[in-house]
Amino acid sequence: MKYLALSMVAWCLVAGCATPRPIPVTRTLTANEEEQMLWRQAQEELNAINASGVLYQDVEIENYLNRIAAKLHANSISPDFSFQIKVVKDPSLNAFAFPNGVIYIHSGILARMDNEAQLAALLAHEMVHCTHRHSLRVLRSIKDRTAAKNARPPRVRELAQLLGITGSIAPLSGYTRELETEADRIGLDLAVKANYDPREILNLFELLKQEIELEGVKEPYFFGTHPKVGQRIENVKNWLAEKYRGKITGTKNTDVFQSKISRLVLDNARLDLRQGRFFVAQRTVEKFLAVKQDDARAYFLLGEIFRQRGRQDDAAAAIKNYEKSISLNPSFPEPHKAMGLIHYKDGEKRLAKKYFESCLLLSPDTIDRAYIQGYLRLCVTNGEG
Amino acid sequence: MKKIIALLISLFLITGCVSVAQERSLKSLPDNEFSVEIPEGWWKPNHINKYLITKDGAFLQYVLIQQRPIDLPYRHTKKKLNQGMLPQEAAGIIIDEIASDRRILNFDVIENAPAVIDGYAGFKILFIYKDRKGSAFKTLYYGFISGDSFFNLRYNAAMRHYFEKDIADFEQILSSFRVVKPKLSKAALEIALDR
Numbered sequence: 001m002k003y004l005a006l007s008m009v010a011w012c013l014v015a016g017c018a019t020p021r022p023i024p025v026t027r028t029l030t031a032n033e034e035e036q037m038l039w040r041q042a043q044e045e046l047n048a049i050n051a052s053g054v055l056y057q058d059v060e061i062e063n064y065l066n067r068i069a070a071k072l073h074a075n076s077i078s079p080d081f082s083f084q085i086k087v088v089k090d091p092s093l094n095a096f097a098f099p100n101g102v103i104y105i106h107s108g109i110l111a112r113m114d115n116e117a118q119l120a121a122l123l124a125h126e127m128v129h130c131t132h133r134h135s136l137r138v139l140r141s142i143k144d145r146t147a148a149k150n151a152r153p154p155r156v157r158e159l160a161q162l163l164g165i166t167g168s169i170a171p172l173s174g175y176t177r178e179l180e181t182e183a184d185r186i187g188l189d190l191a192v193k194a195n196y197d198p199r200e201i202l203n204l205f206e207l208l209k210q211e212i213e214l215e216g217v218k219e220p221y222f223f224g225t226h227p228k229v230g231q232r233i234e235n236v237k238n239w240l241a242e243k244y245r246g247k248i249t250g251t252k253n254t255d256v257f258q259s260k261i262s263r264l265v266l267d268n269a270r271l272d273l274r275q276g277r278f279f280v281a282q283r284t285v286e287k288f289l290a291v292k293q294d295d296a297r298a299y300f301l302l303g304e305i306f307r308q309r310g311r312q313d314d315a316a317a318a319i320k321n322y323e324k325s326i327s328l329n330p331s332f333p334e335p336h337k338a339m340g341l342i343h344y345k346d347g348e349k350r351l352a353k354k355y356f357e358s359c360l361l362l363s364p365d366t367i368d369r370a371y372i373q374g375y376l377r378l379c380v381t382n383g384e385g
Numbered sequence: 386m387k388k389i390i391a392l393l394i395s396l397f398l399i400t401g402c403v404s405v406a407q408e409r410s411l412k413s414l415p416d417n418e419f420s421v422e423i424p425e426g427w428w429k430p431n432h433i434n435k436y437l438i439t440k441d442g443a444f445l446q447y448v449l450i451q452q453r454p455i456d457l458p459y460r461h462t463k464k465k466l467n468q469g470m471l472p473q474e475a476a477g478i479i480i481d482e483i484a485s486d487r488r489i490l491n492f493d494v495i496e497n498a499p500a501v502i503d504g505y506a507g508f509k510i511l512f513i514y515k516d517r518k519g520s521a522f523k524t525l526y527y528g529f530i531s532g533d534s535f536f537n538l539r540y541n542a543a544m545r546h547y548f549e550k551d552i553a554d555f556e557q558i559l560s561s562f563r564v565v566k567p568k569l570s571k572a573a574l575e576i577a578l579d580r
Contacts, residue, residue: 051519053491090487274481276463308464308477345471370498371473 035099035136042098042135049088049104056087056107056264064260065105065123068116072124075193078131085123087264091271091280093208097126099135110261111268111284112207116253117191117200124187124194132186134179141176184232188239197250198240205233211280258291266298273301278309296329303338315342333363337372344375353379418452419536422561424554446542446551448558455535461485466535472499475530476508479537483512491515502538503562505529513544523548525555531564538562 049055065085073083083101091108098104103126113119129135175183192198209229240248265288272281285302292298303321306314319342322335340355356372356379366372427438427448436450437443455466459482466475476497484492492514500509507529515521521544528537540555542548 048517048519052515052517271485274462275485276465276481310467341471341473345469367494368473368497371471374499 034139038135039100042100046102054088056089061087061261061264068120069123071194072120072127072190075190076131081131083127091268091275095122095126097129099130101130107264107268111265115200116257117196118204120191120194120196121201121204124190125183128183128186132182134175181235184235185239195250197252198244199248200252201236202233205229262288262292269301273305278305281305294328296325296332299325300335307338331362333359349379418565420563420565421450421558424557440551446547448540448555450538453535455530455533466530468530472506472508475528476510479528489514500527502527502529503564505531527559
């Protein structure tokens with residue numbers, strides 16, 4: 001709540017700002033007092049995020065993301081800037097950059113992407129926020145605005161006290177329209193120079209726009225602040241037509257991308273299911289299965305989506321997917337448990353007993369064994385044993 | 386004049402003490418479709434949920450008792466409870482709701498098991514989590530579906546010291562809990578009743 005309130009205060013200030021004062025961007029990064037303060041604040045928040053258990057721990061994915069960032073960074077204006085990309089376990093569509101070069105991407109946005117070119121476009125956008133020191137520019141705008149109201153310009157420390165979370169005000173509350181447009185424009189250029197197909201950013205925008213409309217959710221920061229997604233799509237189309245006409249080539253790296261993030265896609269579908277976003281979860285698992293057709297966990301998850309949604313015919317669809325999961329990996333206990341539950345609720349105690357017993361045999365320490373033991377007792381006392 | 390002021394101060398203090406004493410000797414909660422006995426020392430903070438009671442302050446420990454329509458949407462998951470659910474399925478939705486709350490960090494379920502509350506088949510979940518400031522909490526959450534209501538009683542306390550200190554009081558509250566207007570659940574939650 002405190003963060004929300006502070007973000008709102010910051011947002012009101014930021015939103016009301018005039019165009020942020022340009023900062024000469026040089027190849028060497030010289031941090032002044034303001035920037036050092038921003039970085040210190042950012043580090044404090046990063047420490048809190050890293051200790052919160054929200055990070056998605058997968059070294060292979062992190063290495064992959066960092067390699068793409070390095071490729072994009074080769075043509076950046078600040079080659080001495082150091083980037084670190086991390087993934088947050090969150091099914092919402094978001095990404096944000098801290099001024100010190102640490103970029104967080106939500107698992108939700110990664111899972112929705114189709115290829116590496118889309119990922120590169122997103123990363124390049126966030127990297128420009130860092131290299132072009134957008135947080136510092138926002139801070140200075142606030143400072144100018146406050147100074148205009150008072151006789152004496154506020155000191156950095158006073159601003160920090162006023163905002164509390166200055167280090168992250170920009171990444172968490174959105175930048176101004178000018179800064180977002182700059183990040184889109186220069187980010188697109190970085191992606192092109194790194195030999196990625198720039199048209200993919202449009203596909204990503206469109207994909208996410210559809211999902212935002214479908215789910216009726218408030219647009220997330222990356223796609224929802226200034227300017228609105230529709231305007232950003234128009235901007236990119238104009239740039240492609242003007243600056244890159246006849247020069248649009250580049251790679252998508254679809255296969256590499258899908259193979260690298262496949263585990264994350266499934267884990268994110270679990271988060272969607274947890275939030276009851278059945279359609280999105282189903283679509284994501286089906287997308288995964290189109291690439292990896294023999295994954296027992298994916299079929300089990302699809303079964304769970306149907307069972308928990310509970311519409312007409314969903315039970316039959318769930319059973320079909322659980323059976324497929326068991327056939328692919330008979331020692332995976334979860335579909336056995338789920339089959340037991342479906343049959344138990346259907347009154348088919350004999351079948352339920354069979355599956356519950358196999359579940360306990362495969363996983364004697366399963367966290368809900370007390371429930372299963374209870375079901376088994378009832379299966380026996382009801383004369384079905 | 387001094388005497389009058391002294392008298393007024395005394396009166397103010399006395400009335401204040403009476404008010405605090407009344408709060409701290411809380412014996413029952415406002416009327417609803419349940420009744421519960423409150424042990425000595427628990428009180429209801431002002432301006433907080435009317436079914437929340439504490440002993441040392443809500444940040445250190447509290448007991449929250451809720452009766453909620455089963456079709457009332459949750460804040461963090463779109464899943465809904467229904468009358469035909471097994472306690473295990475209802476527990477799953479509660480876990481999903483809590484785990485999807487961004488304010489709940491390092492969430493970990495220690496125990497998830499069937500339970501009987503006032504003769505109703507339900508569940509109990511024991512879990513730990515941290516808040517954004519890094520403070521660690523432990524929660525024991527009991528719940529069951531009866532008719533079109535979902536009843537739940539939860540005991541939340543700072544993990545260090547306070548959870549163990551007042552768990553016996555919570556168990557006393559739990560055993561005194563009664564549904565006043567019982568409604569037969571469609572769910573034949575025979576599993577827990579068998580235990």
